[in-house]
Amino acid sequence: MIKRAHIRxxxxxxxxxxxxxxxxxLxxxxxxxxxSIAELEKLxxxxxxxxxxxxxxxxxAGGAFLPIARDLEAGFRRADQFGRPVQEQWPGLRLGVIPTISGPMLECVARELSxxxxIELVEGDDRDLRSQLASGKIQLALTLLDDSDGDENVHPLLEEPYVLVMPAAHRFAGMKEVSPQDLAGDIMIARRSCEVLQRTSRFFTDAGVRPRFALRSENEDRCMRMVAAGLGVTVAPRSLAPAGTATAGIVGYGLKRRLGVVRDTALPEEAKERLTTTLEIVAASLSLPRP
Structure with a gap:
């Protein structure tokens, strides 16, 4: 018989x-x-x-079993809470956030949810936040969405491209697209928190571009402000581009990301309804013009 320990x-x-x-x-x-895993595989x-x-x-088989396991764990947690008095206490929701969410976007989400x-904010990468969501440590995750995310507990907010972000006075400012070879002489800023950092590095290497770097940092705000200050250019999701910068597409690059809120399946129905309404407002306010 499959036990909760197997699922956890x-x-x-x-x-x-x-x-x-x-x-x-654990x-x-x-x-x-x-x-425990060996026992589960046998079962x-x-x-x-x-x-x-x-x-x-x-x-x-493991991929097919994953959504079943998540549903089972959510059911176990609902059973644990069954019959317990519901208490209104702070925080009502713990919201996990990946590091590459822009300040204005997070401000918009937090303002509406609050x-x-x-709200209590918890920071982490996508894998860590999904683990915390599955274990009930957080109730929401503002993170990347992929094709494996179903519709029931996912609220899409924004789809956006990764673009070249440059100082507003850069020679390519105002251009719709630039080729990677055009950037061969540019100094760059390396965003170490970038979800597609390895793919981006490989793209430029394959194009024969090996730039110099003025900064390598996991601090997104610092990276983007140094671009605005004129220290270099970077590749980033369009929503991260701050005032004082310009953006352009990169020929042959074409990477995009989808952002949204993934919620705990064990949330009470009343909270789900309020959350859905709130996130619809957020999604409408985040619509951005195409580059």
Whole structure:
């Protein structure tokens, strides 16, 4: 019989991509997690993970089992809370936020949510936030959306391209597109929090462009302000471009991202209704012109 421990261990490994990290998050030993996953694989009759020295990733069966496991864990948490008195307390919602959300966008989301809920912000990358969401540590995650995200518990907010961001006085300001080779002589700012950093680096390397860097930083605000100050150019989601900068597409690059709010499946129905209305207002206010 599948037990809750099996589900919790499976989700921890799926979200962290590591048996060791999963054990640390759950405060158990690594052999405990390994034994539990082996038991679960025997019960479902199929391997759920591909294991090698560097990575642990879901098999096809594991990917199919993942949404079932999330629903089961949400059901367990609802059962835990059943019959308990509902108390209005702060925070009403814990909102996880990835580091590449712009200040104005987060301000808009937080302002609207705070009209109906007490909000506590939690920072982390997409994988960490989804792990916290699955375990009930946060109730919402403002993060990247992908094709595996269903419609029921997802509120899309914005789809935007990654663009070249440059000082307003840059020689390419006002152009719709530039080629990567045009940037061969430019100094760049490296956004180390960028979700597509490796793909971007590979793109420029394949184009024969090996720029010099004036700054390498995980601090998004610092990176973008240094672009505005004229220290260099960078590649970033269009919503991150601050005042004092200009943007342009990059020939052959074409990467985009979708942002939205993913919610805990165990939220009370009343909260879901209020949240849906609020996020519809946010999505309307975030609509941006195309580059």
């Amino acid at each position: 261990h499976f989700l921890a490994v799926a979200d962290s991509g590591s048996f060791k990290q999963a054990a640390a998050r 405060h158990v030993t690594q052999p405990t997690v390994s034994t 479902v009759g199929s391997p759920l993970f591909v294991r090698d020295r560097r990575h642990v990733r879901l098999t096809e 009209r109906d809920f007490g």
